Amino acid sequence: MRLLIMPLHQHQISVLWALASGIKALRWTMSFLLLVCSVLMSLSVQAHDTMTPITPPNQQSAITLDTGPLMGAQTPESWHSQYGSRFVRNVTVATLTPFLPDPTKASGAAVIVMPGGGFRTLSMDNEGWDVAQALAQQGIAAFVLKYRLQQTPANMADFTREMREMFSAAGRRPPRPDVDAMRISLAPQLADAQAAFTLIRSRAKEWHIEPNRIGMLGFSAGAMLTMTTTLFSPDAKPAFIGNIYGPLSAVAVPADAPPLFVAIAADDPLFATGEFGLIQQWHAAGRPVEFHFYEQGGHGFGMYPKETTSTGWFDAFSHWLKMHGML
DSSP states (O other): OOOOOOOOOHHHHHHHHHHHHHHHHHHHHHHHHHHHHHHHHHHHHHHHHSOEEEOOOOOTTOEEOTTOSOTTOOSOOEEEEETTEEEEEOOOSOEEEEEOOOTTTOOSOEEEEEOOSTTTEEETIIIIIHHHHHHHHTTOEEEEEEOOOOOOOSSHHHHHHHHHHHHHHHHHSOOOOOHHHHHHHTHHHHHHHHHHHHHHHHTTTTTTOOTTOEEEEEETHHHHHHHHHHHHOTTTOOSOEEEESOOOOOOOOOTTOOOEEEEEETTOTTTOSSOOHHHHHHHHTTOOEEEEEESSOOSOOTTOOOSSGGGGHHHHHHHHHHHTTOO
């Protein structure tokens, strides 16, 4: 086969040159636009990640617990936004906020929801109110515990620096909390959790709750508090517990330990270290335990919608509650 090459006239050459120049300009323009979009997205993420002080939200339904103000506290409570959610810090007085289901759907079960934040802040939306609302829609009475926290700098810049340093250090050497030490260091928070159980049981009839069907669901630091309450507060006696991306170190499992639900992502920089003693000990003791180890999700996925299977933890938790007769 022969290839015929036809001669081009001058005006045809001009047209092709213009077309080629146009394509080149279009490619440059597209590259420029992609660069601009990338920069804008980066700036948007950075702005989203920034801690921004906000006005405290309406908390009229919050019930003050009788554990009193945090001893020696000087810095007042303050709120900020980050990742599109609301956080609170320097909590000096504990409160419990009820999220009650429609009485016609109420199962009689209840959950005390414990947000996390390294005991320096609380993720009130992602690990608190959003979770409680979802539980109430399932027919379970939910109560968000805003427990007392360690004092942090009043200045936002100083607080931001402190948190970055804390989590940076934790990422380099994942913490191994000792439960006995936790019982001492978390004494105020443990008292708040116990007070929450006492309050709910005192108003169980009013809230259509069965006193022996109250469980706990904690996230990160809230999971630490959940485990500490289960192990060291004999009056609490949770009917079931959920540990969401909390520490998984081995513990001495009580003979009457409640059913345990655990969810964590493999890429969690804090607690996914391959040591799952908590799961092993619970199972060895013959106590009910369910463990979800998601491939991706990081730390703190909570109720954030993500393109990872960790987003399904809440549905799994709901099915687990149903299996145990709580729905």
